[in-house]
Amino acid sequence: TPDAIALALAAEMPEGAILCDEAITSGRNFFDVTYGAAPHDFLQLTGGAIGDGIPMAVGAAVACPERKVIGLQADGSGMYTVQGLWTQARERLDVLTIVFANRRYQILHGELLNVGAGPAGQNARRMLDLDDPALDWVGMARAMGVEAARADTAEAFNDLLRAALSRNGPFLIEAVI
Numbered sequence: 001t002p003d004a005i006a007l008a009l010a011a012e013m014p015e016g017a018i019l020c021d022e023a024i025t026s027g028r029n030f031f032d033v034t035y036g037a038a039p040h041d042f043l044q045l046t047g048g049a050i051g052d053g054i055p056m057a058v059g060a061a062v063a064c065p066e067r068k069v070i071g072l073q074a075d076g077s078g079m080y081t082v083q084g085l086w087t088q089a090r091e092r093l094d095v096l097t098i099v100f101a102n103r104r105y106q107i108l109h110g111e112l113l114n115v116g117a118g119p120a121g122q123n124a125r126r127m128l129d130l131d132d133p134a135l136d137w138v139g140m141a142r143a144m145g146v147e148a149a150r151a152d153t154a155e156a157f158n159d160l161l162r163a164a165l166s167r168n169g170p171f172l173i174e175a176v177i
Contacts, residue, residue, distance in 0.1 A: 002026040002100060004154040005175055006033035008161050009070070015039055016067050018060045022053025023072040024107045026100035026177060030072070050107070051080025054097065058084050061093035068165065071097040074107075075135055082140060088170035089145030096164045097141075097172040103131040137174035148172035 006029060013019075015038040021027050022045050043060060045052050057071035078099060088095050108128050112120055120128055141148035148171065151157035157175055164171040 001154075001177060003029055003033055005098065005100070005157060005177075006030050008154070008158050010034040010037040012158075012161055012165055013038055013040060013070060014068050014165060017041075018043065018064060018067055018069045019072060020053055020057040020060055020069060021045070021072045022050070022056070022074055022077055023098075023100050024050070024074040024077060026074060026102065027072055050074075050077035054078060054081045054084035054088075057095045057097065058087050058091075058093060061088070061095050062091070065094065067094075069093070069095045071095060073097055073099050075099050075101045075103065075137065076107075076130055078137075079130075079135070083144070085141050085146045085170070085172065086144040092169055094168050095170050096161075097146075097170070098161075099137045099172060099174045101135070101137060101174050101176045103129060103134060137172060141172040141174075146170040146172050148174065150174040150176060152176040 010033060017040040019040055020043045021030065043056055053071055053073045057069050061069045112124065138148040138150050149160050151160050151173055157173065160173045164173060
């Protein structure tokens, strides 16, 4: 769950980390859950924009190469700028990207409800869901030169997180939520 990811990050992230948050709906409870974590910097997207999480992490890693950068990335908005993973690999940037893979543009489902349109119908779901075909973030990352793995349990995520934080260079965890 997003909260399990936040709890694991609160326990494991190194002091001085730079968090780049584009987790969108999955990151809403991040501050409450990570209160008391090691001191870190936090960068977040501006309201209404999507697609800046991966490039934001690239910029942070270029600006501060001595610090671990952790990108919290929603799967839908990450598709806008997925090519930034190639830049991470080419420049050997120390970025851990965590993709919150809920297989949908959840923020847009919520906006339909907010404007009174009700739940998405079949045609709207086909535009807002990312499961036909399902995105393969591990395959995309590897194709761009970034080592990657998928976690579908909290235990698997915790193991991958510890391993990724103990090494340098780009790594992606696709966290199935």
